[in-house]
Amino acid sequence: MKKALVTGVTGQDGSYLAEFLLDKGYEVHGLIRRSSSYNQERLEDLLTEEEANALLNNSNFHLHYGDVTDALNVTRIISEIKPDEIYNLAAQSHVRVSFDMPGYTLDVDAKGTLNILEAVRILSLTEKTRVYQASTSELYGKVQEVPQKETTPFYPRSPYGVAKIYGFWITKNYRESYNMFAVNGILFNHESERRGETFVTRKITLAASRIAQGKQEKLFLGNLNSLRDWGYAKDYVECMWLILQHDKPEDFVIATGEMHTVREFVEFAFKHTGIHIEWQGDGIDEKGINKETGEVIVEVDPKFFRPAEVEQLLGDPTKSKTLLGWNPTKTSFEQLVQIMVEADMRKVENEEKVKVMFD
Ligand code: NAP
Numbered sequence: 234m235k236k237a238l239v240t241g242v243t244g245q246d247g248s249y250l251a252e253f254l255l256d257k258g259y260e261v262h263g264l265i266r267r268s269s270s271y272n273q274e275r276l277e278d279l280l281t282e283e284e285a286n287a288l289l290n291n292s293n294f295h296l297h298y299g300d301v302t303d304a305l306n307v308t309r310i311i312s313e314i315k316p317d318e319i320y321n322l323a324a325q326s327h328v329r330v331s332f333d334m335p336g337y338t339l340d341v342d343a344k345g346t347l348n349i350l351e352a353v354r355i356l357s358l359t360e361k362t363r364v365y366q367a368s369t370s371e372l373y374g375k376v377q378e379v380p381q382k383e384t385t386p387f388y389p390r391s392p393y394g395v396a397k398i399y400g401f402w403i404t405k406n407y408r409e410s411y412n413m414f415a416v417n418g419i420l421f422n423h424e425s426e427r428r429g430e431t432f433v434t435r436k437i438t439l440a441a442s443r444i445a446q447g448k449q450e451k452l453f454l455g456n457l458n459s460l461r462d463w464g465y466a467k468d469y470v471e472c473m474w475l476i477l478q479h480d481k482p483e484d485f486v487i488a489t490g491e492m493h494t495v496r497e498f499v500e501f502a503f504k505h506t507g508i509h510i511e512w513q514g515d516g517i518d519e520k521g522i523n524k525e526t527g528e529v530i531v532e533v534d535p536k537f538f539r540p541a542e543v544e545q546l547l548g549d550p551t552k553s554k555t556l557l558g559w560n561p562t563k564t565s566f567e568q569l570v571q572i573m574v575e576a577d578m579r580k581v582e583n584e585e586k587v588k589v590m591f592d
């Protein structure tokens with residue numbers, strides 16, 4: 234039985250990956266942080282009762298308290314498990330928040346990655362343990378080429394992107410220096426019903442569901458023109474695994490090859506709740522109006538603008554399609570929006586009216 238260690242197991246991708254690996258027959262070890270409030274919802278509440286029982290009562294699933302910034306702790310856990318595969322998904326993953334917390338983002342996203350690679354080296358596991366690093370399309374930032382592929386030069390635009398660029402290169406450097414199977418998945422945005430509530434897609438699907446059910450009045454957003462290549466997280470975790478099963482350690486772009494604006498995402502999400510949006514005005518005065526009632530339900534709030542923006546991201550998945558046999562469009566953009574809205578319509582049914590939205 235293969236053993237895998239997943240850091241960031243309580244996050245969107247970590248929770249899907251843990252399920253995926255358990256289904257493949259792996260013994261899965263997850264790293265969780267101590268928190269004053271409960272942080273295991275994605276491993277429990279967001280799943281159906283059947284799925285949650287299957288995951289939490291699975292004798293092949295083990296949770297370890299830890300933090301990737303704590304090198305001693307990470308080294309001890311790796312020395313006890315001696316995993317065949319490590320998926321380093323732990324990160325301060327919010328781009329706007331990284332402008333508020335650049336130092337912390339550096340510690341987790343850059344030094345955290347080094348701590349894992351160093352532990353594998355110090356413990357003489359370089360021949361046994363394969364390491365997957367969660368790299369990101371944010372590395373391309375101010376894009377130098379459209380679409381972006383494995384050879385496109387990087388130009389990060391946030392403390393998050395800059396910290397992740399260290400993660401990318403240190404992974405490649407350990408591969409080249411110590412002959413390790415250490416690889417980067419350069420993943421473009423991927424979303425799901427488990428997406429964190431302050432990322433734009435989930436913020437939109439939750440708000441659209443609440444507005445449709447009379448539990449929220451308006452949705453405030455930042456840059457509506459921003460373009461993203463959005464895929465479905467459940468499809469993307471399969472690719473993380475495929476990258477580690479490949480015969481050669483190589484870096485891969487994972488994307489759909491299609492991009493949409495934030496504005497389009499808003500239109501599709503509301504459409505699935507039965508509300509049709511009409512846009513009026515420009516720039517910070519642009520408003521989304523409910524066509525049937527004439528009410529303003531979407532407005533722009535400059536507080537959600539970023540000091541430096543990534544205006545567009547579009548990935549070229551040719552390499553992963555050809556070498557890994559991965560299907561980038563298993564779930565279409567419209568299906569993704571529908572899955573998220575349907576889940577949030579069910580979720581908000583039992584909610585009280587929202588009092589205040591800070592983010
Ligand atoms: P997410 O939902 O924000 O999850 C992040 C996970 O990292 C959570 O489990 C979090 O724990 C954990 N974590 C944060 N700081 C940690 C620390 N210091 N030590 C240990 N664990 C820590 O992110 P995601 O969307 O699943 O993304 C997974 C990874 O892929 C991240 O590295 C992200 O940067 C990268 N990525 C994501 C996308 C995307 O579109 N989703 C695209 C490209 C790359 P808590 O639950 O305790 O906060």
Ligand code: G4F
Binds near residue numbers: 326327329434457460
């Ligand atoms: O959903 P977002 O916050 O995701 P972003 O910044 O693209 O980052 C995500 O994808 C990366 C991969 O490319 C990951 F590496 C990263 O960890 C994360 O998962 O914002 C998407 C776009 C941005 O251009 C943002 O300016 O939506 C725009 N936006 C407009 N209004 C908003 C809002 N973003 C957020 N979070 N909140 C808004 O109100």
